[in-house]
Structures are given as structure tokens and as C-alpha cells.
Amino acid sequence: MAxxxxxxxxxxxxxxxxxxxxxxxxxxxNEIFSVIGPANSGITTLLRTLNRLCDxxxxxxxxxxxxxxxxxxxxxxxSVTELRRRVGIVFDVPTPLPMSIFxxxxxxxxxxxxxxxxxxxxxxxxxxxxxxxxxEVKDRLKIQAMSLSxxxxxxxxxxxVLALEPEVILLDRPCSGLxxxxxxxxxxxxxxxxxxxxxxxxxxxxxxxxxxxxxVAFMLMGNLIEEGANMEVFSxxxxxxxxxxxxxxxx
Amino acid sequence: xxxxxxxxxxxxxxxxxLSTISALVLITVFIFVNGMPLIAExxxxxxxxxxxxxxxxxxxxxxxxxxxxxxxxxxAALLGIPVGICCSIFMAEFAPAMMKNIFRPAxxxxxxxxxxxxxxxxxxxxxxxxxxxxxxxxxxxxxxSIILAIMILPTIISISEVSLLALPRTYKEGALALGMxxxxxxxxxxxxxxxxxxxxxxILGIGRAVGETMVVIMVLGNSVALPESILDSVRTLTTxxxxxxxxxxxxxRQALFATGIVLFVIIMILNISAQYIxxxxxK
Numbered sequence: 424m425a426x427x428x429x430x431x432x433x434x435x436x437x438x439x440x441x442x443x444x445x446x447x448x449x450x451x452x453n454e455i456f457s458v459i460g461p462a463n464s465g466i467t468t469l470l471r472t473l474n475r476l477c478d479x480x481x482x483x484x485x486x487x488x489x490x491x492x493x494x495x496x497x498x499x500x501x502s503v504t505e506l507r508r509r510v511g512i513v514f515d516v517p518t519p520l521p522m523s524i525f526x527x528x529x530x531x532x533x534x535x536x537x538x539x540x541x542x543x544x545x546x547x548x549x550x551x552x553x554x555x556x557x558x559e560v561k562d563r564l565k566i567q568a569m570s571l572s573x574x575x576x577x578x579x580x581x582x583x584v585l586a587l588e589p590e591v592i593l594l595d596r597p598c599s600g601l602x603x604x605x606x607x608x609x610x611x612x613x614x615x616x617x618x619x620x621x622x623x624x625x626x627x628x629x630x631x632x633x634x635x636x637x638x639v640a641f642m643l644m645g646n647l648i649e650e651g652a653n654m655e656v657f658s659x660x661x662x663x664x665x666x667x668x669x670x671x672x673x674x
Numbered sequence: 675x676x677x678x679x680x681x682x683x684x685x686x687x688x689x690x691x692l693s694t695i696s697a698l699v700l701i702t703v704f705i706f707v708n709g710m711p712l713i714a715e716x717x718x719x720x721x722x723x724x725x726x727x728x729x730x731x732x733x734x735x736x737x738x739x740x741x742x743x744x745x746x747x748x749x750a751a752l753l754g755i756p757v758g759i760c761c762s763i764f765m766a767e768f769a770p771a772m773m774k775n776i777f778r779p780a781x782x783x784x785x786x787x788x789x790x791x792x793x794x795x796x797x798x799x800x801x802x803x804x805x806x807x808x809x810x811x812x813x814x815x816x817x818x819s820i821i822l823a824i825m826i827l828p829t830i831i832s833i834s835e836v837s838l839l840a841l842p843r844t845y846k847e848g849a850l851a852l853g854m855x856x857x858x859x860x861x862x863x864x865x866x867x868x869x870x871x872x873x874x875x876x877i878l879g880i881g882r883a884v885g886e887t888m889v890v891i892m893v894l895g896n897s898v899a900l901p902e903s904i905l906d907s908v909r910t911l912t913t914x915x916x917x918x919x920x921x922x923x924x925x926x927r928q929a930l931f932a933t934g935i936v937l938f939v940i941i942m943i944l945n946i947s948a949q950y951i952x953x954x955x956x957k
Contacts, residue, residue, distance in 0.1 A: 520845060
């Protein structure tokens with residue numbers, strides 16, 4: 424299968440501190456790619472470099488290359504806003520905007536290409552269905568998004584990204600604050616969504632990675648330790664540190 | 675002993691805190707006691723909407739001064755609000771750290787300049803400039819508006835900037851992650867979310883413009899007449915008190931206190947609405 428994202432010799436620094444060391448990785452299209460590892464492993468940093476949200480942090484420096492469909496995303500001619508529409512992100516805490524449910528989702532499409540009302544409503548419904556939230560909110564799309572529960576807010580954020588019709592979806596510990604039922608719902612939709620999108624997720628625990636991923640990468644202190652198909656990594660890890668981590672000896 | 679000290683310190687703070695409130699109460703009562711008899715005598719309607727101010731002849735109409743206050747304040751708001759809000763957006767969103775370190779103290783300094791200095795500068799610089807380029811004597815609504823606009827900038831800028839910076843970072847990141855540009859994020863997400871704080875800042879700024887006295891005495895010309903253009907001279911409510919209190923006696927003095935009541939009520943309404951708006955945000 425074609426590689427959607429290719430990372431070559433990536434080094435990432437916050438001022439003097441190096442957060443990612445010489446990373447090489449290829450992420451195939453239409454799969455769920457999990458990046459696992461303990462805190463401070465550079466995983467969030469990695470996700471945020473993929474749609475250049477890290478640009479917002481002062482004092483960062485990036486070396487190496489990241490390609491999306493064989494094009495460098497850090498090339499000067501790349502439009503950052505266009506890139507962020509193609510590579511959507513869901514954060515570890517729900518981040519609804521201070522507006523209604525409908526507007527939260529319709530916002531991106533409205534800005535991207537001024538759709539007519541009917542098409543917009545369809546986009547919103549589809550996105551909410553894909554994020555397994557439609558049934559719960561269909562009668563109250565006009566209420567403030569902030570008044571939803573945490574799990575619902577997080578699915579709203581997923582729907583918001585889906586409505587942009589991106590190519591890649593990044594999920595940074597999307598279920599860390601969620602109850603098991605919301606988590607199950609999100610996992611279910613992700614498995615469905617990978618037919619359409621490339622999904623890169625930092626799962627909040629190894630069990631989740633084992634349940635949903637096609638491929639798994641294990642990172643530790645900014646280094647990529649091991650990467651491979653789900654079964655391989657979890658049943659016969661090549662590196663000692665990987666097996667220690669997935670068996671719960673540390674992390 | 676320790677317990678006694680604790681108790682005592684609590685009492686001391688309470689008494690000191692009480693003294694600030696009692697000052698407010700005393701001043702309020704004093705103004706009303708001195709001003710109300712005249713309003714009762716002349717009638718509230720005649721006082722507020724009366725066109726003629728001639729204390730010696732027993733005519734106490736302050737409508738021209740209300741118009742004066744409103745027109746100068748409106749002018750200051752029209753000039754000051756857009757500049758102030760844009761400046762706060764620049765400070766909160768665009769300015770690099772080094773520039774902020776220059777801008778912020780500079781704006782605070784603007785608030786620290788004594789109003790008589792503003793007035794003097796206006797008299798020497800703005801008034802002649804208006805007279806030369808636009809005609810008239812120069813002492814005018816326009817001159818007052820320009821200077822007051824500058825004076826209310828620090829209030830508007832600092833309160834708006836604080837309310838923009840107080841927004842959760844997730845709003846900005848979430849919006850940018852949706853592929854919005856920086857400006858779209860500011861316009862559609864950050865400004866609406868910080869709206870109540872910004873409006874409160876604007877209202878407090880306007881309150882400052884309404885209450886300002888020294889500057890307007892110096893550059894408005896102080897004639898008691900309805901203005902026909904922004905180049906005309908006007909007198910504000912504050913000016914009326916400031917100019918005449920030195921020699922006023924009897925009913926004239928009461929009339930000045932009554933003017934103070936009107937001013938007091940206007941400022942109260944502005945401050946209370948600012949507080950109401952900020953409180954609504956917390957809910």
C-alpha cells in the first residue's frame with residue numbers, strides 16, 4: 424500500500440532540548456497507525472509537527488523532512504491552512520469552540536468553500552453520524568457545544584475534523600478523559616473511518632493500541648524503538664524495551 | 675494571645691475597608707442632599723431639558739451641557755474604540771515579545787500623564803491645528819474628542835488585551851487546527867469569546883471620558899449653546915461644575931450639585947453595566 428506520510432531524519436528541538444531524535448517512519452494510507460510510549464516520548468510533538476501546529480510554539484527548531492503524498496510539508500510554498508485542512512487533529516482534551524454544536528462542525532466547511540445551507544446541513548449530519556454522535560444531539564444542534572458531556576464534546580471534535588474532509592486524522596490521546604462507553608464508540612467509528620482516511624493515533628494505553636491498530640510504533644525519550652504490524656509488535660517484540668513497556672513493566 | 679491578634683487584625687482590616695465604602699456613601703449623600711432641592715424646585719424635566727443656563731436670572735437648564743458631554747464622549751469613542759481594540763489585538767496576538775515590552779509600559783505611561791498636561795498639549799497643538807486647517811477658533815468638540823480618545827486608550831487596550839489573553843489556548847489551537855487562518859481565528863473565535871471583556875473595557879473608557887474635566891475645560895471653549903457642527907464650542911457637565919464652583923452661592927451652588935447628580939447617575943449606569951456584562955461572562 425502507498426505511504427501517505429514519510430518522515431526522513433526528523434530532529435525536533437524546543438530551544439536547547441531535543442524532543443525527537445533522528446526519526447524515520449513511513450505511514451501507509453487507510454490504516455490506523457498507533458504511536459505508543461510513556462509520557463515525554465515526543466509523541467505529541469510528533470503529531471503536532473505533522474500538521475504544523477508546532478509552528479505556534481515559540482523557540483522550536485525542526486530538521487529533516489516530512490512528506491505528505493511525496494511533497495514536503497515544510498516547503499516554503501506550502502499553505503499552512505491548506506495543510507491543516509488536509510491533516511486534521513483531535514486533542515487529548517475536548518476543545519469545542521464557544522458556539523453551537525452545528526456551528527462548531529459547520530465552521531470549517533463554511534470557511535473552506537461556501538456551501539449552501541442544505542449541503543452544509545448534510546455535511547454536519549454525516550460528520551456527526553461518522554463520529555457516532557448524531558443520535559444523541561440531532562434534536563438540539565443549536566445548543567452551546569460547551570454544555571455537552573466530556574465524551575460527547577470529544578466526539579464533536581472528531582466530527583468537526585471529519586466535516587473538513589481531511590486526508591489524515593491525528594488523534595492525540597483522544598480518549599484519555601473519557602468513560603469506557605464513549606471510548607468504545609470512538610474506537611468503533613475509527614475502525615470504520617480508516618476506509619476513508621489515514622489515521623494516526625496516540626492511544627491512551629497499550630490495550631487500545633492492540634484493539635484498533637494496523638501498525639504500531641513504540642517511542643521512548645524521542646527515539647523510535649520499534650515499528651511494525653500490530654500482531655508482530657505485540658506478540659513478538661524485537662526490542663527488550665518494547666516488551667517491557669507492553670507487558671506493563673514500566674510506563 | 676495569638677488568637678486575640680488574629681481577631682484584632684481581622685477587625686482592623688474590616689474598619690479600614692469600611693472607611694472606603696463610607697467615603698462613597700458620604701459623598702453620594704452630600705451631593706444628593708445639596709442638589710435635590712433645586713431639582714425639586716425647578717422640576718426634573720425643566721432641569722434636564724431646559725435650554726437656558728443663566729443662574730443670575732434663575733434659569734437652570736442643562737440640556738446644552740448634556741449634549742456637550744454626549745457629543746464629546748461619542749467623538750472620543752468613535753476615535754478611540756477602533757484604535758484601542760486593534761491595538762489590544764496586536765498586543766495579544768501579533769506583537770513579538772520584544773515589541774510588547776516596549777508597547778505595554780508605553781501604554782501604561784499614557785495613563786499616567788496628568789490630564790492638565792493633555793489639556794495643555796491640546797491647547798497648544800490640536801486647537802491651533804484645527805483652527806488653521808478646518809477653520810473656526812479651534813476650541814471645539816473635535817479637539818476635545820481627539821484628546822479624550824487618546825486618554826481612554828489605556829483603559830480600553832489593557833482590559834481588552836487581558837480578556838483576549840485570558841481565553842483558553844484551546845480555542846486558538848482548535849480553530850487553527852480546523853484550517854482557519856490567524857485572522858479568521860481572531861475574528862470568528864477569539865473576538866466573540868472575549869466580547870464581554872472588551873465591551874466592559876470600552877464602557878469603562880467611556881466612563882472616563884464622561885468624567886474628565888480639566889482637558890475639556892481647556893480645549894472646548896465652554897460656551898453654553900447647542901453645537902451645530904463638530905467645530906463648535908460646547909460645555910460639558912463636568913466643565914460646568916469646574917468653572918462655576920468658585921463663585922457660586924445659594925441656588926446657583928445647588929444647581930451645580932444637581933449637575934453633579936446627573937453626572938453621577940450617568941457614570942453609575944456605565945459602571946454598573948460594565949460590571950453586569952463582565953459578570954454575565956462568568957456564568
